[in-house]
Amino acid sequence: MPRNLKTLTIGEKKKVLEAVKSGRKKKDIAEEFGIPASTLSTIIKNSKEIDLNFPIDRKRKRGPDFSDVEECVVKWFKQCRDANVSTGGPILKEKAENFAKSLGHEQFKASNGWLENFKKRHDISFRKVCGESAGVSDNVVNEWKINLSELLEGYKPCDIFNADETALFYKCMPDKTLTFKNEKCSGGKHSKERLTLLLAVNMTGTDKLKPLIIGKSKNPRCFAGVKSFPVDYTANKKAWMTSELFAEWLLRIDKQMKIQKRKILLFIDNCPAHNIIPNCQAIKTHYRKEIVRKIISDMDDEKSTVIDILQAMRIVDKTWRNVATSTIVNCFRTCGFVLESEKDDTLMPIIENTDTDDREWAMIASRYRIVEETFDDFVKIDHDVAVSGILTDDDITDSVRGTEDVDDIEEASSEPVHRVSMKQATAALILLRTFTEQLSNVDDKVYSALNVIENTIDNSKSQNLSQSISILSN
Numbered sequence: 001m002p003r004n005l006k007t008l009t010i011g012e013k014k015k016v017l018e019a020v021k022s023g024r025k026k027k028d029i030a031e032e033f034g035i036p037a038s039t040l041s042t043i044i045k046n047s048k049e050i051d052l053n054f055p056i057d058r059k060r061k062r063g064p065d066f067s068d069v070e071e072c073v074v075k076w077f078k079q080c081r082d083a084n085v086s087t088g089g090p091i092l093k094e095k096a097e098n099f100a101k102s103l104g105h106e107q108f109k110a111s112n113g114w115l116e117n118f119k120k121r122h123d124i125s126f127r128k129v130c131g132e133s134a135g136v137s138d139n140v141v142n143e144w145k146i147n148l149s150e151l152l153e154g155y156k157p158c159d160i161f162n163a164d165e166t167a168l169f170y171k172c173m174p175d176k177t178l179t180f181k182n183e184k185c186s187g188g189k190h191s192k193e194r195l196t197l198l199l200a201v202n203m204t205g206t207d208k209l210k211p212l213i214i215g216k217s218k219n220p221r222c223f224a225g226v227k228s229f230p231v232d233y234t235a236n237k238k239a240w241m242t243s244e245l246f247a248e249w250l251l252r253i254d255k256q257m258k259i260q261k262r263k264i265l266l267f268i269d270n271c272p273a274h275n276i277i278p279n280c281q282a283i284k285t286h287y288r289k290e291i292v293r294k295i296i297s298d299m300d301d302e303k304s305t306v307i308d309i310l311q312a313m314r315i316v317d318k319t320w321r322n323v324a325t326s327t328i329v330n331c332f333r334t335c336g337f338v339l340e341s342e343k344d345d346t347l348m349p350i351i352e353n354t355d356t357d358d359r360e361w362a363m364i365a366s367r368y369r370i371v372e373e374t375f376d377d378f379v380k381i382d383h384d385v386a387v388s389g390i391l392t393d394d395d396i397t398d399s400v401r402g403t404e405d406v407d408d409i410e411e412a413s414s415e416p417v418h419r420v421s422m423k424q425a426t427a428a429l430i431l432l433r434t435f436t437e438q439l440s441n442v443d444d445k446v447y448s449a450l451n452v453i454e455n456t457i458d459n460s461k462s463q464n465l466s467q468s469i470s471i472l473s474n
Contacts, residue, residue: 167385205328230317286319
């Protein structure tokens with residue numbers, strides 16, 4: 001007798017995965033949903049490929065015939081909705097025809113059937129846009145400021161986060177400050193020298209999330225041979241933050257918090273009342289100091305200073321880790337992020353005196369004649385550069401084709417990443433330990449860091465040894 005095969009819907013597969021996560025026995029789950037154990041194993045194995053945002057009543061996701069055209073239309077449509085622009089079916093069809101022509105699909109036809117299937121695939125429905133929902137009045141902002149403490153109640157300070165985006169002229173040298181200041185970045189040559197950073201941290205300054213960096217090139221030359229990075233990286237033609245990238249970042253953070261079994265309150269910088277810019281300013285100050293430090297080091301070694309994206313990522317990682325907890329706490333409190341229970345004299349904002357440190361760095365930069373104006377001008381060179389904007393149709397099609405501009409000339413001057421052997425890594429660690437032991441009053445965190453590095457090297461040695469044994473056995 002032939003076996004009746006049961007195909008689960010997307011919604012049923014979601015329930016299956018939730019049941020597995022709850023710790024129930026796989027045998028019981030398979031019996032409940034009427035599927036064999038092998039089917040259950042396949043669902044678990046392919047869980048990452050199941051689109052849980054797809055209509056739950058469908059049994060499988062049927063892809064479009066022209067996926068690149070559809071991807072362009074989706075990006076364009078999301079951009080319209082973000083800008084609160086009303087978009088109807090006829091406009092979508094016309095845009096689809098235009099994108100198809102740009103991509104060389106002369107046979108594509110944006111029929112009514114295509115439009116209906118497109119809407120079903122992406123769960124889109126058209127509604128009348130009522131009022132100016134995108135605008136926020138000053139009264140609303142002031143009301144939020146007044147009610148902020150009430151909103152924060154129920155959350156621990158360690159679970160209250162803020163996320164800020166900022167532009168960074170990562171290659172800008174101090175002697176180029178005047179040139180950068182007098183020229184606009186958008187669309188100009190300096191757009192090739194900028195990155196966008198997304199930084200997020202909690203109210204206590206104890207949980208700095210890994211920075212997200214957005215560049216112009218998906219695979220710059222300096223990434224050759226590199227398999228892991230200290231920060232998250234993505235790219236588009238403008239090095240801009242888009243709603244799509246922000247949604248992907250938000251989903252990663254949501255997954256991270258679920259694993260930690262935490263519920264957090266996240267503020268983003270759309271509302272002026274919650275825009276904690278000093279966090280971004282602090283990392284830029286540290287970043288510029290690192291640039292000056294590298295220039296001085298390179299001068300001593302009699303070589304020119306070149307900063308590529310990989311080096312910029314390393315500096316951002318270092319400077320973000322070095323932003324003081326008290327600086328972050330100060331920023332939150334200055335913007336009114338104080339719980340009702342904390343409003344007393346003992347929890348007033350901590351005022352840090354960083355002027356002395358900044359003056360010292362200004363003097364250093366001046367002594368070496370590497371700052372054309374003031375150190376403060378160098379720090380704030382990219383203060384008001386846009387971090388987002390509207391992508392043109394060409395930008396969208398280029399991103400789908402994978403033919404976005406890559407600045408090969410700029411990256412060609414990057415220092416190549418040399419492969420480091422296990423022996424060299426071990427020798428370098430011994431050298432670092434010896435150097436550390438020759439210093440006075442070394443913080444215990446330094447020895448902890450060295451221990452982590454040593455364990456990493458040991459684990460890598462063990463893996464290589466296991467692979468060698470496996471090859472010999474075969």
